[in-house]
Amino acid sequence: MEVKPPVPEVPPPVWTEFKDLQEFEKYRQQRTDDDKTSNTLASIADAIHHMPGGWIVTTSTDKVFNWARKSSIWPVTFGLACCAIEMMATFASRFDVERFGMVPWASPRHSDLMIVSGTVTIKMAPMLKRIYDQMADPKWVVSMGSCANSGGPFRHGYHVVKGVDRVVPVDVYVPGCPPTPDSLMYGLLKLQEQVAEFQKTGTK
């Protein structure tokens, strides 16, 4: 009665050996934290602002820019759990957030908003952080549902991040388990208000 275990044919994947991840990690290490806003542009805007009468130019252009920002918030599709179903319903034709200029986009590099919809596990948190890092500035985060807000019903588990704000900065929290599409849409409209006041709320 000899027992011989099978030999695995496919070697296990080692994530650190993926070439594009290596490159991304290299550039991420090189990039400093204060590099996220352009200092040159900020100083030019500051100079114009302090010229006599220049504040008219800067405030009105800010208004235009913020109107453009808030009218085309593209959320990256980051569905993690059951909240993602409600998020999909919000994006679908019945609730139709596309009338607010929000297009669910499958690439973080084209997106302004990340809707964290669902439980963030400790294993998933580095990937979430990586996707957040890949998004272009300025960027916003909506934490959707109890799990993303605080850990929710899984808060006392061993594997759950107790709130996504421990990983990325969050702008709007939407409560609910899961939130209805109406709640999420209300949160998104609140986010639009916040984006319209972008310069007053400080640099992102």
Next chain:
Amino acid sequence: MTALAASDAAARLRQELNLDSTVDGQMLTATVPTERWQAAGSFVRDALGCRFFNFLTAIDWKEQGLEVLCRVDNLDARLAVMLRTRLGSASCPTLTGVWRGADWMERECYDMFGITFEGHPDHRRILLGDDWEGHPLRKDYAVDTPHTPYR
């Protein structure tokens, strides 16, 4: 459909392997010494026809040690066999040579309970990250174990 009553299966198990078992309906529960774990698995698969590997898990009985239990089914005869073994240390022979389905179950068992399965072909964590410290379903695992940087 081959008929195989659980009482007959219990009698064969006692006759061939000298193992005591309890019968509950068509469910057979046998406690196996750890060193005869693989032999009992092979016997149950070949002689009792339990080809379907249902699950494998473990129980932490605190100071009385760990217990591995696995359930296999003979779907034709509607016979379920539960094999249990009480471990002296945290290591157990693997069943992957008997049932291919034991592979991931034993990896999960290692992940959650820290039981080493001797002879397992791919002995890694399966659910938690590779850098995880501790085994969460042990009774002495503190849920508040700090896990950098997200907790």
